[in-house]
Amino acid sequence: xxxxxxxxxxxxxxxxxxxxxxxxxxxxxxxxxxxxxxxxxxxxxxxxxxxxxxxxxxxxxxxxxxxxxxxxxxxxxxxxxxxxxxxxxxxxxxxxxxxxxxxxxxxxxxxxxxxxxxxxxxxxxxxxxxxxxxxxxxxxxxxxxxxxxxxxxxxxxxxxxxxxxxxxxxxxxxxxxxxxxxxxxxxxxxxxxxxxxxxxxxxxxxxxxxxxxxxxxxxxxxxxxxxxxxxxxxxxxxxxxxxxxxxxxxxxxxxxxxxxxxxxxxxxxxxxxxxxxxxxxxxxxxxxxxxxxx
Amino acid sequence: xxxxxxxxxxxxxxxxxxxxxxxxxxxxxxxxxxxxxxxxxxxxxxxxxxxxxxxxxxxxxxxxxxxxxxxxxxxxxxxxxxxxxxxxxxxxxxxxxxxxxxxxxxxxxxxxxxxxxxxxxxxxxxxxxxxxxxxxxxxxxxxxxxxxxxxxxxxxxxxxxxxxxxxxxxxxxxxxxxxxxxxxxxxxxxxxxxxxxxxxxxxxxxxxxxxxxxxxxxxxxxxxxxxxxxxxxxxxxxxxxxxxxxxxxxxxxxxxxxxxxxxxxxxxxxxxxxxxxxxxxxxxxxxxxxxxxxxxxxxxxxxxxxxxxxxxxxxxxxxxxxxxxxxxxxxxxxxxxxxxxxxxxxxxxxxxxxxxxxxxxxxxxxxxxxxxxxxxxxxxxxxxxxxxxxxxxxxxxxxxxxxxxxxxxxxxxxxxxxxxxxxxxxxxxxxxxxxxxxxxxxxxxxxxxxxx
Numbered sequence: 001x002x003x004x005x006x007x008x009x010x011x012x013x014x015x016x017x018x019x020x021x022x023x024x025x026x027x028x029x030x031x032x033x034x035x036x037x038x039x040x041x042x043x044x045x046x047x048x049x050x051x052x053x054x055x056x057x058x059x060x061x062x063x064x065x066x067x068x069x070x071x072x073x074x075x076x077x078x079x080x081x082x083x084x085x086x087x088x089x090x091x092x093x094x095x096x097x098x099x100x101x102x103x104x105x106x107x108x109x110x111x112x113x114x115x116x117x118x119x120x121x122x123x124x125x126x127x128x129x130x131x132x133x134x135x136x137x138x139x140x141x142x143x144x145x146x147x148x149x150x151x152x153x154x155x156x157x158x159x160x161x162x163x164x165x166x167x168x169x170x171x172x173x174x175x176x177x178x179x180x181x182x183x184x185x186x187x188x189x190x191x192x193x194x195x196x197x198x199x200x201x202x203x204x205x206x207x208x209x210x211x212x213x214x215x216x217x218x219x220x221x222x223x224x225x226x227x228x229x230x231x232x233x234x235x236x237x238x239x240x241x242x243x244x245x246x247x248x249x250x251x252x253x254x255x256x257x258x259x260x261x262x263x264x265x266x267x268x269x270x271x272x273x274x275x276x277x278x279x280x281x282x283x284x285x286x287x288x289x290x291x292x293x294x
Numbered sequence: 295x296x297x298x299x300x301x302x303x304x305x306x307x308x309x310x311x312x313x314x315x316x317x318x319x320x321x322x323x324x325x326x327x328x329x330x331x332x333x334x335x336x337x338x339x340x341x342x343x344x345x346x347x348x349x350x351x352x353x354x355x356x357x358x359x360x361x362x363x364x365x366x367x368x369x370x371x372x373x374x375x376x377x378x379x380x381x382x383x384x385x386x387x388x389x390x391x392x393x394x395x396x397x398x399x400x401x402x403x404x405x406x407x408x409x410x411x412x413x414x415x416x417x418x419x420x421x422x423x424x425x426x427x428x429x430x431x432x433x434x435x436x437x438x439x440x441x442x443x444x445x446x447x448x449x450x451x452x453x454x455x456x457x458x459x460x461x462x463x464x465x466x467x468x469x470x471x472x473x474x475x476x477x478x479x480x481x482x483x484x485x486x487x488x489x490x491x492x493x494x495x496x497x498x499x500x501x502x503x504x505x506x507x508x509x510x511x512x513x514x515x516x517x518x519x520x521x522x523x524x525x526x527x528x529x530x531x532x533x534x535x536x537x538x539x540x541x542x543x544x545x546x547x548x549x550x551x552x553x554x555x556x557x558x559x560x561x562x563x564x565x566x567x568x569x570x571x572x573x574x575x576x577x578x579x580x581x582x583x584x585x586x587x588x589x590x591x592x593x594x595x596x597x598x599x600x601x602x603x604x605x606x607x608x609x610x611x612x613x614x615x616x617x618x619x620x621x622x623x624x625x626x627x628x629x630x631x632x633x634x635x636x637x638x639x640x641x642x643x644x645x646x647x648x649x650x651x652x653x654x655x656x657x658x659x660x661x662x663x664x665x666x667x668x669x670x671x672x673x674x675x676x677x678x679x680x681x682x683x684x685x686x687x688x689x690x691x692x693x694x695x696x697x698x699x700x701x702x703x704x705x706x707x708x709x710x711x712x713x714x715x716x717x718x719x720x721x722x723x724x725x726x727x728x729x730x731x732x733x734x735x736x737x738x739x740x741x742x743x744x745x746x
Contacts, residue, residue, distance in 0.1 A: 043734035046388075046412035065697055124560075129552040150497065151554025152708050238498045241554060241708050242701035257382040258692040260407055261730075262389075 030273075037267035041260060048263075055267035066268060068243055069251040072157055073226055076247070079161055079168075080221045084214065086165070087172025092202055094173065095180040105177065112170035120235030123163045124150065153244035156237055160245055164232055168224070172217060179213040180206060215287045222279045226272060248272050332367055337623055337630060339372045340394040342380045343613060343651075346449065347578045353646040360642065361633050368626065387618070388413045395621035396630065401434060401445060401612030402688025403738070408616075409442050410737045415617040416440035420628030429635065430654040430679040431612045434688075437741045443614035444631040447643075447651040449685070450608045450675050451506060452580040453595045459571040460593075463487035470595035474539075477598035481548040484571050491548045493570030495556030501703030502695065503558055503574055505686040506609045508536035511600045515684045519742040522690060523735065524728055528698075528721040529714070535600060537713035540706050554708050577671055578650045584667065594667075610678040611685040612654065654679040682746045689745075691727050691734070698723025 040051040059066045090108065094101050111119070126132050127149040134146035149159035183206065191201050207214075230249040233239060239246035239254075248268065256265035339358070343350045351374060358370040373394070375383050380399065387393030388411065399405040408414050418426060418441035426432050431445035457467035463483040471477040481491035494504060509518060512532035520526045521533060528534075543549055550561065550570050565573035566583055572595075575583065584592045597605045615634075617627040633639055640653045641662060649668040652658065652675050660676075663669045687695055698720035705711040711719065728735050 041411065043407065043410040043731060043737060045410075124555075124557075128555045131552070148552070148554055148708075151552065153705065153710055240497055240701060240704050242705035242710065243697070253382075254692075254696060257385050258696065260385070260411065262385075 033266045034270055036263055037270050038263070040263040043260075051263060055264045056271070059264065059268055059271065065243060065246060066248070066251055069246045069248045072245060072247050073229075075157055076161065076164075076225045076229060077222075079164060079225055080218060082161075082165055083168060083172050083221055084217060086169055087176050087217070088207065088210070088214075090169070090173045091176035091180055092206060094177055105174070108173055109170040111167050112174075114167070116167065116231040117235050119163060119167050120232055123159075124236050127159050127163075150237055151241060153241055156241060156245045160232055160236055163236065164229070167232075168221075175213055175217060176210060179210045183209045211287075211290070215283070219280055219283055222283065223276060226276045226279075334367050334369070335623055335626060337368060337370045337396065337627060338394045339370050339630075340375055340380075340383070340397045341372060341615075342375050342377065342398050343446075344374055345377055346576060347647060347651050348582075349647060350651070353643055353651075356642055356646060357634065357639055360638060361630055364633075365629075368630075370630070384408070384413075391620040393620075394618055395623050395627045396615055397618055398446075398613060398615050400688065401431065401443060401614035402684055403691050404688070405435075405443055405614045405616065406437060406737070406741055407691070407734065409437060410734060413619045414442050415619050415621065415624050416442050417444055417617055417628050417631060418442075420617075420625050421632050425632060425635070428656050430656055430676065431614075433682060433744055433746075434612065434684060435614060436744050437737070443612075443616040444634060445612040445614055445654045445679075446634060447613050448610040448654055448675050448679060449613065450577040450610050450671070450678060451503060451574050452577055452608070452671065453572065453574050453597055454565075454580055454584065455572040455593050455595060456568070457591055457593050459484060459487070459489045462489065467593060470593055471598055472596065472604055473602070474598045474600045478542075478546070478548075481543070481546070485547060490550040490570035491572060492543065493550040493556075493561045493565040493573045494553060495558045495561030495564075496553050496704050496707045497555055497557045497560075499687070499695075499700065500556070500558045500561070501700045502685070502687045504540060504703060505536050505699065507574070507597050508539055508600070509533070509686055510607075510609055510683055511535065511597075511605070514746060515682060515689060516742060516745045518686065518689050519738070519745060522694065522724060522727075523739050523742060524725070528724065529717045534713055534717050537703070537706060537716045539600075540703055541713050544707055544709070549707065554704065577675065581648070581650045581668060581671065589667070594670075606677075607681050607683050608674045608678045609683045609685050610675065611688045612679075652676065684745075691731070691738075693727045693730070694720070694724050696723075697726065 036048075037055055038051060038053070039048040040055065041047075042049050094105055094108070098104075128134075129146075129148040129151055133149070137143060137146045147155050149155045187205055187209070188201060191205055196204065227249065229247050230253065233245055233247050233250055234253075237245040239250050249272075252265045252268050252272070255261045255268060341354055354372055354374075358372060362368055362370060375398075381404070384394075384397055384399060387397070388408070399408060405414070421441075426441055429435075429441075429444060431443075431448070432441055435441050435443040435445065455470060460467040460470075460480075463480070463486065465480055465483055471480045484491040494500060496504070512535055517526065521528055521530075526533070544553075550556065550564065552564075553561070556564065561570075562573060562575055562579060564570060565575075566587070580594075584594075599605050615631055617624050617631070621627055635653065635655050635657070637657065637659070640655060640658050643651055643653055644658070644662050649663045649665065649672055652672045654676070658676070660669065660672065663672050686699070690699065702711065702716035702719040705719075706713065706716045
């Protein structure tokens with residue numbers, strides 16, 4: 001009986017400490033956040049007043065700033081295909097037998113080890129209207145392309161996208177370079193014997209063999225776009241000009257710490273969590289159906 | 295898997311939920327600790343300002359040491375918070391109702407929102423009326439008959455210009471423009487001489503500084519507050535000046551070419567590097583940089599007046615310190631804040647900070663300030679406190695700034711909005727704040743009754 005009991009329940013007790021720890025640092029705050037999202041803080045002494053779904057209703061139907069922020073996050077999704085294509089492209093190039101590939105790899109990885117704050121500050125200066133980028137454009141006769149990148153609503157978000165691309169690309173390159181190195185060399189040799197050219201090798205061997213990494217990278221980037229953009233935006237534009245680069249994370253920060261609407265900030269963070277969850281769920285479903293097809 | 299769910303996940307979630315509900319309930323008042331004078335006490339003191347006044351930390355240390363030498367049983371644990379951290383850190387403390395006994399926030403609406411949220415204790419419950427009658431920022435920190443903060447100093451802006459740029463443009467460097475018309479003429483001449491006439495960054499909080507130039511020329515602090523409460527509108531002709539003048543300056547090319555993409559701090563550095571002629575600097579930076587660049591090279595001017603009345607005042611934002619609602623040492627915290635207004639502490643501030651910070655107290659011995667320039671600024675700040683001219687952001691809730699005034703001016707400077715549209719955008723944000731914060735609006739109205 002005793003032996004049977006320990007066999008049945010023993011493993012659960014082994015994982016109990018980690019589950020308790022996880023619940024303390026993850027489950028408890030998540031649920032606390034969920035609970036808070038149904039309350040509003042009253043300016044009449046700071047009392048928490050039950051507010052039902054009103055925070056959610058307001059955010060989804062009335063709050064134009066949240067809608068704008070969500071739209072900016074959607075625009076940032078264009079980073080995912082750009083990062084994916086460029087990462088694979090550069091990693092394929094660097095994996096070829098080119099002289100000094102290791103040096104190129106080291107240089108290409110450099111942006112990733114620079115702090116986002118430093119990147120933001122440096123690019124803020126470079127992309128100013130009187131910054132070095134516009135100066136260079138003017139010097140080479142492309143003055144008509146010189147714009148006030150962070151000062152005009154039309155360009156600010158795209159300028160941020162370029163900076164993020166520059167900073168985040170090396171991670172993808174290293175990831176895919178490692179993946180390419182793990183592909184069995186004999187597959188390429190067989191393809192060579194069959195007369196496949198370089199492009200066919202890339203599309204029919206390299207990319208299919210990288211599917212697992214592609215899947216991970218897409219999920220990673222979805223999370224990045226929705227949950228790790230705050231520092232870039234906060235340092236470079238603070239959401240401006242005129243809220244044209246406000247994103248959901250910045251909106252959560254402003255609601256919680258500047259407007260003292262903790263309930264609404266909690267509701268928005270729950271909505272953000274659900275959005276990321278849906279994206280990742282469909283990504284997994286898509287990948288599973290692809291694997292089943294194979 | 296079912297067993298796993300049943301035995302571990304479900305109970306954990308239930309316990310977490312119960313805990314979360316418990317935490318969501320209303321906060322409890324901290325019981326004040328009764329203690330004898332000899333019992334050792336630690337006061338936790340959060341402060342801000344090293345970025346604004348380099349060297350302030352040394353003064354804070356000296357201030358705390360001076361207090362401790364008089365009260366040997368009291369130790370003061372001080373913790374500096376940067377401008378970006380001050381509000382989020384305090385908000386985190388309010389969530390757990392623990393942390394500092396004395397904290398700081400920008401004076402005015404930022405601090406009063408915390409009063410209304412129940413996170414601040416009234417200092418007037420512990421300090422006599424006679425003592426507080428000397429605090430020149432007292433009326434701004436008063437709500438519902440009680441005083442809620444003690445001001446360490448005030449933040450003030452000064453308009454400065456390069457004299458050699460004026461010479462280049464054929465202007466008299468000793469006679470800076472006084473009226474708006476003269477200011478615009480000077481800008482035109484400076485532009486023709488190849489200088490960026492006015493350097494002010496509009497990214498981030500830049501438009502806030504722009505507002506000081508114009509908003510108060512047409513209205514008092516009390517009248518500005520009426521626009522928040524809905525008695526008047528941002529689209530009223532007098533309130534439109536800050537938008538129409540921004541448009542005029544932009545259209546004529548008098549702003550620095552990168553104005554729209556410069557932060558306020560960056561624009562000051564740009565001016566310091568000679569990238570423009572006139573800027574609007576915080577007092578602390580002005581004092582330091584004028585000495586650094588040479589007093590014969592930099593001049594100080596009043597804000598250009600839109601009427602014929604010269605502008606003889608400065609707008610201020612107080613550095614307000616207060617007792618937290620949860621502090622178990624409220625009386626002691628009040629005693630420490632009161633100590634800041636002692637002759638010893640005020641002299642210490644003037645001497646150690648080289649008069650770049652001035653305590654707002656009518657007992658301040660101005661004769662200690664020998665330098666005429668610093669004396670002029672100190673008197674200007676003193677007059678600002680007495681007159682009660684408060685910075686726009688001290689009076690406007692963050693939502694109104696964040697969704698209204700700041701983006702409206704940014705879009706105007708970027709050329710995307712007309713002055714009328716910018717005013718309407720600010721008006722809409724103000725109306726939204728009123729709708730979303732009915733309790734805060736009522737409290738705001740009560741507070742505004744005491745503002746001149």
